[in-house]
Amino acid sequence: MLRQKVFGSPGHELFRHRSSEIFRIEALSDAVFAFSVSLLVISLEVPQTFVELKTIIRGAIPFFATVALLFLFWYMQYIFFRRYGLNDLTTILLNLAYMAIILFYVYPLKFLFSILISSWTGINLFPKANEMGLTVLTREDFPQLIILFSTGYFLIWMILYFLHQRALHHTIKPPLNFYEIQFTIKERRGALWNAIIGLTAIIMATAGTEALAGICYLFIPFALAINERIFKLSVKKLSQR
Known part of the structure; x- marks a missing residue:
């Protein structure tokens, strides 16, 4: 499986891993995380000019910061199921809530990272809003x-x-x-x-x-x-x- 290829065998840890198979709820979770990253990619329009390309490149830092945080959330969920092998109704419902919150917060996270990086570095990460005279925040x-x-x-x-x-x-x-x-x-x-x-x-x-x-x-x-x-x-x- 993809998870095993990425992380290898987890058997070396002191914590015994009780699950090596991927539950259906985990497969759904993988799809949700993949969709979350896809939303970030879709938000990047294909540049029509070199100026637009430079604008997209400037937005790379908040993009990768958001993806890194999503990966952290994914890994925490992955390692939990490996360690405990739980697949009961309560665990499934909690995991679904976990997925829903992450999916909802994809754009707010990227917006927040863009605001912070823009304020720290002075890089204009909101060119369209500035061109239209809109206040970003x-x-x-x-x-x-x-x-x-x-x-x-x-x-x-x-x-x-x-x-x-x-x-x-x-x-x-x-x-x-x-x-x-x-x-x-x-x-x-x-x-x-x-x-x-x-x-x-x-x-x-x-x-x-x-x-x-x-x-x-x-x-x-x-x-x-x-x-x-x-x-x-x-x-x-x-x-x-």
Whole structure:
């Protein structure tokens, strides 16, 4: 299968993989991710002049940033099904919600990346709007953009939280050993912390402090490092018993 060709055999990991076959829900998920990337490609019109070609090239950074984020979401979903092999109704419904949110947020993500890169670099990524004299984003609209992005971020991580919560409480064969339980708890905790960051950003933007809302996302690397540290300490403590 394509996934196995891309990633090879996952058997070297300490976490045992309980599924090597692709479920139908995963096949549907692959199609949704492929369609999401196709939407981004379709939005790139065939250039009629060299000036238009340069405009498309300038938009390459937000395009690849969006694709990279979509790939990250796809990989998290892929590795979840490999590790736990869940295919029950609750997992399927959560995965469908996960897919729907990602599909909906394709264009908002690219728009947000374009806004950020344009403001940081000064590159004009909205030539048509500027030619027509349209305002790309007003000061009043910026908090709403933060809320829109943060809502999607919050929902995606909450779904990942519930998926790992399901993995901890659902009957899995073979059962999770102590390392796998601690690893799943780490993944669940990390998803919850990321969701809290998104929720905090929503609250900040709603309160009119959108600058602080953006700063919230700077805590992501620290949350990841702390979560990993807690996991390693818990595994070390249990292994010494």
